[in-house]
Amino acid sequence: MLIPLREARPLMAGLSTELMDKMASSRKRARDKKMARKPLTKTKLLPMNAALVRDSSLSYHVALDGWRRGHGNRRMVNELTRATYMAWFLQCAGYGDAPDQLEREHVNRWGNDQDK
Known part of the structure; x- marks a missing residue:
């Protein structure tokens, strides 16, 4: 919530100018850090290679x-969260458009239909 400047001045009256300068400089540094983001590497920009896909899948x-x-x-919760996000991104890219019949065949083949 933003406070209008005329209402904020009485609140800041008790602060020393040294403290106010320190607060302003820390905001400036935080803004500079956000703007100066590290460039993405080649591995982050290109599609995943087969070895990385296998490792992630495993x-x-x-x-x-x-x-x-x-x-x-x-660690397991983190990995499952990453898997969920990966599945969501793949589905958004159009890789999740398989018919439901494929899932039913897979479930029946492996006998894991107890959840349905």
């Missing part, structure tokens, strides 16, 4: 299996 599957077995920790 990590997501191990985290899900560990979570389902009741051995969850912060």
Whole structure:
């Protein structure tokens, strides 16, 4: 919530000019840091290579299996969150448009239809 300047002046009257200068300079530094972001690397800009995809997929599957077995920790929650975001980004890019019949066949094939 922003306070109009004329209402803020009485609040700031008790602050020393040294403290006010320090506050202003810290805001300026924070603004400069936001503007001076590190450039993205080549690996961040290009599509993922096959080895990285396999490693990520394995990590997501191990985290899900560990979570389902009741051995969850912060790292597993982080991996599952990353997997959820990855699935969402892929679905937004059009990779999640497979018909529901494929999912049903997969579930029936592996016998995991207890959840449905």
